[in-house]
Amino acid sequence: MDRRMLSFLVLTIGMISAPAGLRAQEDRVAQLAKEVGDRGWIVFAARAENETWDLFLMRPDGSDRRNVTNTPDYEEGGPRFSPDGKRLLYRRFAKGTVISHDLWGFQGDLMIADADGSNPIQIGGDREFPWASWSPDGKQIACLTPRGIQIVDLATREVVRDLPRKGIYQQLFWSPDGRWFCGVANARILWTVVRMDAETGDLNIVHEFQSCTPDWFPDSKHIIFPSRPAGQDGYGFTQLWMSDGEGKEARMIYGEDGYHIYGGALSPDGEYVLFTRCAKDGGGSEDSGAPICVMRMAEAPAIGGPSEALRKVHPEAKDAAVLQLVAGWEPCWTYAEIGDRK
């Protein structure tokens, strides 16, 4: 076949199939939105019309979004639903505070409110109860202080138990079954995701090198975390990873060259994954956050965009349906009913 004719045919087929491919992808995303639309609520921090950071609720398809704190005199961030989904734990900062992606857990005041943001109560003063994380029954919180991990009874606000932090320095989270903590530590090297036995304090490495902000899968056996692997051109991009708690088997969930993937969290049944997709490293808490995304876990590992370099490293990765929602930071998902809204 004539070379010019071949080029013409390839171009024509490409022009016809590209919109079709795009439509197919749009259909898949619409199907995902329909699938998750009535599966509970996502809470997240975002810039409000009053220009401060407030907390918002929305359906997992992005609908029914509402500001639940609406405090023009404060900044708020880091919301977490209690395990029963009835309450929220978050931090409140003085107006104008730049929320650092690494410091927020020990900045400002710890607040606890109903899941719809009503009845907010300040727990302690500025910088107290750092990196507070719910216990499985919601009656205690685990806090990370320089002197160790403290278990605090919420009714009395007394420290009922403490154990050495063994190098953990930020983002401490208690597993849903109460057996473990995960966090970021100085182990053999810094920026290492670790797991600690909540009873004995024994620590094991889950994933080393430029890994942070870990969180638990609902099974308490796996951990989700962002990681910026070595071997990329230049600074590289942060991808979303998961590992078993022993740190034996780590694998990528989602990556996209050109974007840093943070805010990894699971739906309560582990079927879906939440993350944020930010052009700047850090997740965007210093600015206005980044688009919150929803993806099916069954479609992991997945790669977004052209990402030629990343596709070479992960040839098995799929093109997942990724539902992109509004800009926010540190999203958290519950299947509980909130107020009179199901």
Place this chain on the structure above:
Amino acid sequence: MRIVSTVAVSVLAFLCVSCAKRSQTDAVDPNVTTRGSIEVTAELAEIRGDLIDDPMYDYAHVMKYEVLQVHRGTVDKDVIYVGHYNPAEPRSSVADARVQEIGGNVKQFRVGDVHRMALEVPIDDYYMGGIINKYFGEVNDPIYWAVWTDKAAK
């Protein structure tokens, strides 16, 4: 007689200038003599690895010192390992939201320089953040935390 007077005045003037200079260099910053529970003068012997200057992330970088004099507290080794917070920054501007009570007049860390430092130990009791410790697995000594770091004479 006039010559003797001139010489006497000159000597006196020299002594005054000399004394003034000396008292200036010997003046010790009260921050270094009161902060922390340990105070030493030590020579910076080694900096392993590159000092990272990344505005996105904070670190303490562990450096090796040879102790010349212990002013306060107990230090029972001739060599100590000290973590300096964000060492690419001058000490005068290094305090931030994460580490507020820290400072000094050292502008740059150079091997061979002598520092008078107010310290705490162990580092984990006073600093909660990333630590670059290139001595990990090789040295089991406690890591000191530099609270105040001033330049000093040998």
